[in-house]
Amino acid sequence: MSEGCVSSRPRPRDRIAGAARDLFHKHGIRGIGVDAIAEAAGTNKMTLYRHFGSKDDLIIQCLRDVALEAEAWWAEIESEHPGDPLAQLHAWVRGGAEFVFDDERGCDLANAAVELAETNHPARRVIEEIKTEHRNRLAKLCAKVGIAQADLLADTLSLLLEGARVSRQSVGVEGPSAKFVRMCEAVIASFQNPNLCAF
Amino acid sequence: MSEGCVSSRPRPRDRIAGAARDLFHKHGIRGIGVDAIAEAAGTNKMTLYRHFGSKDDLIIQCLRDVALEAEAWWAEIESEHPGDPLAQLHAWVRGGAEFVFDDERGCDLANAAVELAETNHPARRVIEEIKTEHRNRLAKLCAKVGIAQADLLADTLSLLLEGARVSRQSVGVEGPSAKFVRMCEAVIASFQNPNLCAF
DNA sequence: CCGGGTTGATACAGATCGGTAACATCGAAG
DNA sequence: CTTCGATGTTACCGATCTGTATCAACCCGG
Numbered sequence A, B: 001m002s003e004g005c006v007s008s009r010p011r012p013r014d015r016i017a018g019a020a021r022d023l024f025h026k027h028g029i030r031g032i033g034v035d036a037i038a039e040a041a042g043t044n045k046m047t048l049y050r051h052f053g054s055k056d057d058l059i060i061q062c063l064r065d066v067a068l069e070a071e072a073w074w075a076e077i078e079s080e081h082p083g084d085p086l087a088q089l090h091a092w093v094r095g096g097a098e099f100v101f102d103d104e105r106g107c108d109l110a111n112a113a114v115e116l117a118e119t120n121h122p123a124r125r126v127i128e129e130i131k132t133e134h135r136n137r138l139a140k141l142c143a144k145v146g147i148a149q150a151d152l153l154a155d156t157l158s159l160l161l162e163g164a165r166v167s168r169q170s171v172g173v174e175g176p177s178a179k180f181v182r183m184c185e186a187v188i189a190s191f192q193n194p195n196l197c198a199f
Numbered sequence C: 001c002c003g004g005g006t007t008g009a010t011a012c013a014g015a016t017c018g019g020t021a022a023c024a025t026c027g028a029a030g
Numbered sequence D: 001c002t003t004c005g006a007t008g009t010t011a012c013c014g015a016t017c018t019g020t021a022t023c024a025a026c027c028c029g030g
Helices: A012-027 A033-039 A043-051 A055-080 A087-103 A108-115 A122-145 A148-172 A176-191 B012-027 B036-039 B047-051 B053-079 B085-102 B108-113 B123-144 B150-171 B177-193
Strands: none
Touching: A012 A033, A012 A043, A012 A055, A012 A108, A012 B053, A033 A043, A033 A055, A043 B177, A055 A087, A055 A108, A055 A122, A055 B047, A087 A122, A087 A176, A108 A122, A108 A148, A108 B012, A108 B108, A122 A148, A122 B150, A148 A176, A148 B108, A148 B123, A148 B150, A148 B177, A176 B150, A176 B177, B012 B036, B012 B047, B012 B053, B012 B108, B036 B047, B036 B053, B053 B085, B053 B108, B053 B123, B085 B150, B108 B123, B108 B150, B123 B150, B150 B177
């Protein structure tokens, strides 16, 4: 297999997937056509359809790539604070804040669920699967921290992040999302004091 | 003006606006066409375009109608617990839970912001305006309750609701959204005890 | 050099979309 | 009854969309 060439142009398939992710993210799934994706990838529609049988297939591939990137993010968090779950949890908050503030278009998975309203759309299973895994991972981290109600803390943080990313699209960065970090830290601190915790 | 007839069929304009809200909500703004809206309203596309100059105009009208319904919701909350801000706040939480659990498609305003990705789309100004007013209203209520950090509590509750409604679309009702009420109540209780409050 | 898989280019099909023109019809007010 | 505005009907335009067919060019291993 062509493993030797390193600095060359990626193969059409990867260029297409990359361009699709970028354009889906910027304009929304229904806001961009396969023609524009192929052109942005420096190829044409025919090649796109030779690698991905349909636009839906391409969408699903992009969502899976999002999941891969999220896994890399988790790995980065763990490698930066090895054996220190609490530091990892705070790194999760800081990383989430970067998502909120450095990107005005929110979460691709959540956006896709909004755009693909049909409950039978094949992408919906993928979205739910990825989001659920993300949730479980956060809950496991909270448990490692020693939080008594780890699942509840994980779900609270999940909703805060999800809400911050979607609120930023409607109200802007100056809206409720601005205080995302502060809220998360307070919630974590609250869960760490079981005696005083109101949850 | 025709104020007398009460039990008759609404005029085409209102039927169109109602059908549009329903179909936009179910299928998304980009997922439904003006033809289908006109047909669902028991009229035709020509009449639609005589009342609303464009699909964008119709979208904006629907968003404004959403705002009207939200105002009615606020009025209901206040009328059910007159002079009791804390009860009103708890009623807000229960009402928000109804939005989360009784409707699988989330907030029309947030969804529209996701679907209309172009930052210059005329609907975006409307969305931001309505969401901001909603936020201010909740903050004012928190202040009336006597919360010290009223704005922060309002923003936290806002993010929890926004997150719960969007998370429900990706992960389902069994996901993090399931504990929405519990989270809100705990956050409120936490803010009511300034000494113990971690926020 | 040769042969086969990959890619590029172009044209097209079929459907749907937002939006408009033209004309028939109806209903109520005068 | 007549008149006029609101509505219904039909056909259409141009653009865009997903997806395909066809054929030429290319690159790389043998």
